[in-house]
Amino acid sequence: MTTRRDFLSVTAKLLGGGALVAVSGGALAACSSDDDASAAGSKGPSPVTFQLGWLANVENMGIYVADDGGYYTKEGLKTTVVPGGPSVSVGPLIASGKAFVGLDSVDTIARARKEGAPLKVVGATLQKNPSAVVSLAKNPIRTPQDLVGKRLGVQQSGTEIYNAFFKANGVDPKSVTYVPVQFDPAPLVNGEVDAFASFLTSQPIQLKRQGIETEAFLLADFGYGLWADAFVVSEQTLADKESRARLVNLMRASVKGWQDAVADPARGVKLAVEKYGKSLQLNADEQLLTAQSFVPLIATPETKTNGLLTMSKDGIEANIKTMAAVGITATADELFDTTILAEVFAGKPTV
Template identity: 50%
Template sequence: MSPRSLMSRNGSRGLLAVVATAGLLAACGSGSSDSADGTSSATLQLGWIANVENAGPYTALDKGYYEAEGVDLTITPGGPSTTVEPLVASGKALVGLSSVDVVARAVAEGAPLKIIAATLQTNPTSIMSLADNPVNTLADLKGKKLCSQTSGQSVINAVLTANDIDPDDVTMVPADYDPAPLVAGDCDAFVSVLNNQPLTLKAQGVETKTFTLSDYGYNAWGNVLFTTDEALADDDTRKTLEGIVKGTAKGWSDAIADTDAAAQLMVDGPGKDQNLDLDQQKLAMASFVDLIQTDETETNGLLTMSADGIKGNVETMQQLDVPGDDLSSLFDTSILDAVYADGTDL
């Protein structure tokens, strides 16, 4: 899994100026093209490598779901140095995967982007502690040492403040994404991703206790699909977007239904050059189920963006001081509306 928490993905790397420049330039293209047989070619740019974090799109590609929708889709993996927003804003990719707050900050800098679907309905950013010395609640952090990535400390401070906890009551210990300092006793708790560091330690025989920041009002969707205003304004490109979103939803449905098969696909196929560990990938894939499939997706379909969900994301961004006079306008549900026009059974 990505060693970067979803709350800080791309967030403090000094590259928003690049996003803004890309957004203000006339787009080089829409990230898609049409062929003589009516099939449209398009690119989906991932934020991270080809592992189970992206099992939905790869499962859809493997099973021909995009092809069935008339889309010849190329999936481009990302990595530690990948910033997705400028690639979509400049037309090098039609759709990208990123986090809500990073897309919002790019829009505030001038990038013409819209979020059209949300993969992770529950944000997996969590507080992890050792099982034999647990930190059970946010309030339990008072007087404790918390290992946190520097780029994510503003989020931690915002969540603490929103829950009437003075951030000064928690000692922040700078750390990267390796949980070794927690095991070594350098801190009492560690800012982690629910489907990453806890699983890494479990594989090493270290039992942990975790709770998610979403339990305390941190409502930020993860791995959202986004595109450009220009793409949404074009009827032909909208059909391609519908095909990508529909195919991705079907891919995630299959991946959730058989998590071991999804993990096997990633290890043997797209992620083969990453030397992924199958057992770890199976654990990680299983942990995605409750993050992707919720009561709202049962009602509205996978990748849904409900009105209540949008409201929660806006409130969270406001707590994080994300600029924007109307943050709700960042979300466009029209593609999802079209995909699920005949019901949630795709």
């Protein structure tokens, strides 16, 4: 199954990717072992390493706001925020204790568990997966059914997803012509394909900045229920009383940061461009468009009722069903833990 890491490893260049940086708010720095955290105890702030799943762009703006705003510090944590990238595997860093918490896709964590990694998902940033089908506004494609008899530009690693997606929507995959493409949407612009497999937060924005109007539909709106930028921790963290308490504090601060970032994306953009992702030489205008496209994927009707990052029963079931369609089996109890955020929100939709 294609993960966001697979898809974004090339599209990072579209968003201004470059060399990673080690700058500090709580700090962006090299990974350090969280064994030190248990030794800190009540002597002072507990050091924890937060491993991001991707580069230091606006995808992580809520974490930057939490860090820069001192929310982690107020929760008794000295948080080191570490950027990720195409060569970073989050699961092993969590399982080995080199990071306290990290961000990854649910399917990646489910696969890691099948291989014996003692990992759990405790929250989900992107409630709607950004995977999308984009078409030109002058020839819009709005549903999976509209793709029958059409040419879909899709990366080789994505064919499994689209085969399952079409079947789930009553469309014979053979009725759609797959055209092999990379991540540059030029084939769409040039008329080589009728639609292009993309991320809502990537290629459509790139094309918009070139003056090319597009239309897109999310796979998530047609049954593709797979959370992204999910918070993952080790089972040991959940089992240990002190570690669990630190996790509750970290998640509370993260929720506060995301609440602020959703309310004011420009604040997150400023932090990404000028501080946390400074060495990436990010374009502020592009990052703002990207941040704005992320907001409705993070703040959904469910999170407005339950709180940002929360994982509803229906959402969990949708994730399990989506993974099962491509051969990844998991149960709610073994993969997800909803108790941390339940404690954070205490029955309220905000903190």
